[in-house]
Amino acid sequence: MQVNDYKPLIVAFCCNWCSYAGADLAGNNRLNYPADVKIIRVPCSCRVNPMFILRAFEKGADVIITGDMKYHNMIDMTELGICVIDAGHYSTEICVMDIFEDILKDTDIEIIKSENKDIFKLV
Numbered sequence: 001m002q003v004n005d006y007k008p009l010i011v012a013f014c015c016n017w018c019s020y021a022g023a024d025l026a027g028n029n030r031l032n033y034p035a036d037v038k039i040i041r042v043p044c045s046c047r048v049n050p051m052f053i054l055r056a057f058e059k060g061a062d063v064i065i066t067g068d069m070k071y072h073n074m075i076d077m078t079e080l081g082i083c084v085i086d087a088g089h090y091s092t093e094i095c096v097m098d099i100f101e102d103i104l105k106d107t108d109i110e111i112i113k114s115e116n117k118d119i120f121k122l123v
Helices: 019-028 050-058 071-079 089-094 097-104
Strands: 010-015 037-042 063-066 084-086
Touching: 010 019, 010 050, 019 037, 019 097, 050 063, 050 071, 071 084
Parallel strands: 010 037, 010 063, 063 084
Antiparallel strands: none
16 A cells, blocks of 8 residues: 555544534535544543543544543543544634524524634644
């Protein structure tokens, strides 16, 4: 296999209330994402049992993406050499806020959009 032919199997644990809603909205708008990305809807991404992540790697996952992970679980995964991307709630929600606002603007639903900025910065 050539290096350029490599396509990692990515498993995304998406919170039912935030990041999964964004993925669902993307699907409703007929946006495409690679077939080697598997989305698993969970009640809350910060409550994903570490055994789920280990099972995903046992079944061939190369990368795990989640909206949140407990600190000690992330340390454990790092020590095991498991690649986990913790996208964080803010980053996974803010990117769809304008889309949601546009969809809801012609309804009777009152829209109150926060102007908060991400308080975490990569150092």
